[in-house]
Amino acid sequence: MLATVTASLLEGFGTTLQLFFLTLVFSLPIGLLVAFGSMSKWAPFRFLRRMGEGSRLAALADFRPISALVSVIVWVIRGTPLVLQLIVIYYGPGLLFDNNIWGSGNQGRVIATIAAFVINYSCYFSVIYRGGIEGVPAGQREAGEVLGMTKRQIFARVTLLQMVKRVIPPMSNEIITLVKDTSLARVIAVTEVIKAGETYLKRGLIWPLFYTAVFYLVFVGLLTILFNFIERRLSYFK
Helix, strand or coil: CHHHHHHHHHHHHHHHHHHHHHHHHHHHHHHHHHHHHHCCCCCCCHHHHHHCCCCCHHHHHHCCHHHHHHHHHHHHHHHCCHHHHHHHHHHHHHHHHCCCCCCCHHHHHHHHHHHHHHHHHHHHHHHHHHHHHHCCCHHHHHHHHHCCCCHHHHHHHHHHHHHHHHHHHHHHHHHHHHHHHHHHHHHHCCCCHHHHHHHHHHHCCCHHHHHHHHHHHHHHHHHHHHHHHHHHHHHHHC
């Protein structure tokens, strides 16, 4: 019986790993792009400043549409439950357009779950990225300009390296949270590890459900060791 349960849970854990790794692959770079969007200084109405400080139109001079739009999107995503976003993304297209864009079967539900997770975690990662970038002292960027470095060179050789050091601790916390959030996929009937363990409740067996905790503990333990190693490797920035 133990071998049968283990095989079933391993199959479900394979889906859990798929959700986890694909979410990271897409959300980490997208989160950086979202961070850049929220920090955008593009102000198309800057010319209105010449009309005088007392003018109502002049008040629009500092309006940054890209930054404002991205900030609103991040606020909405961070302010609503992930499980709600998952339900809306999976069922929404079918209800609005009478067309299930995700396809049928477990694989279609997995794709919808990954899409929801990527959107959610990209917004969370963007806030961490932004904090890391803005936490780098401005004097170091100015020193790079004095040395004749371009903005791209300053970001790649000065800001980025120090940002990585700053974002690892909060990023590791979010990534470990992602491991556990994959269990929300069962809301739309994705057969991940907990969903696989729940099937044994119908047979009057509860221990397989507790057995799923072993998979999470081992995986989170490995991630913790990995992040501790990375932090030690980056300690030379102190």
